[in-house]
Amino acid sequence: MxxxxxxxxxxxxxxxxxxxxxxxxxxxxxxxxxxxxxxxxxxxxxxxxxxxxxxxxxxxxxxxxxxxxxxxxxxxxxxxxxxxxxxxxxxxxxxxxxxxxxxxxxxxxxxxxxxxxxxxxxxxxxxPRKLALDYDETLENKRIFYFVKNVADFAGKTVAIAGGGDSAIDWALTLEGIAKKVYLIHRRDQFRGLESSVQRLHQGSIELMTPYLIDNVTDGDTFNLDLKKVKGDEHLDLPVDALLVNYGFxxxxxxxxxxxxxxxxxxxxxxxxxxxxxxxxxxxxxxxxxxxxxxxxxxxxxxxxxxxxxxxxxxxxxxxxxxxxxxxxx
Ligand SMILES: Cc1cc2nc3c(=O)[nH]c(=O)nc-3n(C[C@H](O)[C@H](O)[C@H](O)COP(=O)(O)OP(=O)(O)OC[C@H]3O[C@@H](n4cnc5c(N)ncnc54)[C@H](O)[C@@H]3O)c2cc1C
Structure with missing residues (x-):
């Protein structure tokens, strides 16, 4: 049937x-x-x-x-x-x-x-709250992720995580031992998470990119994030394999x-x-x-x-x- x-x-x-x-x-x-x-x-x-x-x-x-x-x-x-x-x-x-x-x-x-x-x-x-940017939606689940279905998808990759709450911090700490490199991008210098988790963030190998906003994403030979400093004009180009967005739901x-x-x-x-x-x-x-x-x-x-x-x-x-x-x- x-x-x-x-x-x-x-x-x-x-x-x-x-x-x-x-x-x-x-x-x-x-x-x-x-x-x-x-x-x-x-x-x-x-x-x-x-x-x-x-x-x-x-x-x-x-x-x-x-x-x-x-x-x-x-x-x-x-x-x-x-x-x-x-x-x-x-x-x-x-x-x-x-x-x-x-x-x-x-x-x-x-x-x-x-x-x-x-x-x-x-x-x-x-x-999920999505990136407030015009981007090619075919990049979702290839380059831009809103959910982690399997942590193995990020093994050995350079991953940027966007967000400053518990979920972003948890994923950064989880992927730290799995990915090749983890960046955590947040628009503030302070993170909103469990004190013990925030402490681990500062002690480990995760590179904290604060206070930055994602201004643009482009995909060609490499997938690049254009980061803009909050309250400033400074831009920074960050090539990564994947972007995991944690802006809440x-x-x-x-x-x-x-x-x-x-x-x-x-x-x-x-x-x-x-x-x-x-x-x-x-x-x-x-x-x-x-x-x-x-x-x-x-x-x-x-x-x-x-x-x-x-x-x-x-x-x-x-x-x-x-x-x-x-x-x-x-
Ligand atoms: C931060 C926070 C802390 C909390 N702490 C506690 C606590 O300590 N103790 C406590 O008892 N309660 C707590 N609550 C409340 C508790 O989470 C809710 O009472 C509980 O989740 C309700 O369960 P539910 O299954 O009715 O609804 P939900 O948990 O909201 O689940 C509903 C599900 O339905 C799905 N859905 C919705 N529409 C559709 C659709 N059209 N088709 C298919 N699927 C659909 C949704 O995706 C969702 O997965 C807390 C809530 C929050 C936000």
């Missing part, structure tokens, strides 16, 4: 922490589940914005790094191999259409059919408005079963509102079983409806 003919029980839109836990829970309830995530990696705000932060308010963990929480959610999603969700990344859902009891989801790559939908898009679709939840779902203060209004005004479409996590809603990971984790158990009863009323997690046979 081709992917466009396959009918999923549940499609979770958004692979943030709440979408990931929802996909695990749906698998545990033996529902055929798809997760669609617009970014190249699952993890949402936690994985993208604060992988290094120690989170203190997720039940069962006195403290867990954001990145570790995402890794654990990945493991949990795959704990029942027969019911592990199908995951589609780098793919944004742009439209949801209902025909009788079936939903068609249109994405930036194709279409999926599903018997129910769980919207878990958090603050919305993330996109923007989030856009305008998709919600296009999907015709009932909203309140630009958030998805849900009832006590986490169902939106449209039967079969549920909402959980940061993108929803109801009396008493708090935008926390723990709250989103609690909303997932409410939605999934409700969906399971509706799709498979004949099945026994267990309340507790299943013992794994090893």
């Amino acid at each position: 081709s992917e466009s003919e396959h009918i999923y029980d549940i499609t979770v839109i958004g692979g943030g922490p709440v979408g990931m836990f929802t996909a695990f829970y749906a698998g545990m309830r033996q529902l055929d589940t798809l997760v669609v995530e617009s970014l190249p990696e699952l993890g949402g705000q936690v994985g993208t914005l604060y992988p290094e932060k120690i989170i203190r308010d997720v039940a069962g963990f006195a403290g867990i790094k954001g990145a570790q929480l995402v890794t654990s959610l990945h493991q949990q999603m795959n704990v029942f191999p027969d019911f592990a969700p199908t995951v589609a990344t780098n793919e944004e859902v742009t439209a949801i259409e209902k025909n009788d009891d079936l939903f068609t989801l249109t994405t930036t790559k194709g279409q999926y059919q599903s018997r129910s939908v769980v919207v878990a898009i958090g603050g919305g679709s993330f996109a 923007t989030a856009d939840n305008r998709a919600l408005r296009n999907w015709g779902l009932p909203l309140e203060h630009r958030l998805l209004k849900v009832d006590e079963n986490m169902e939106t005004g449209i039967p079969g479409i549920y909402g959980i996590g940061d993108c929803v509102t109801y009396p008493g809603k708090v935008k926390l990971i723990a709250a989103g984790f609690g909303e997932a079983p409410t939605a999934i158990n409700e969906i399971a009863v509706k799709l498979y009323p004949e099945r026994r409806q267990p309340l507790h997690s299943t013992q794994l046979e090893h």
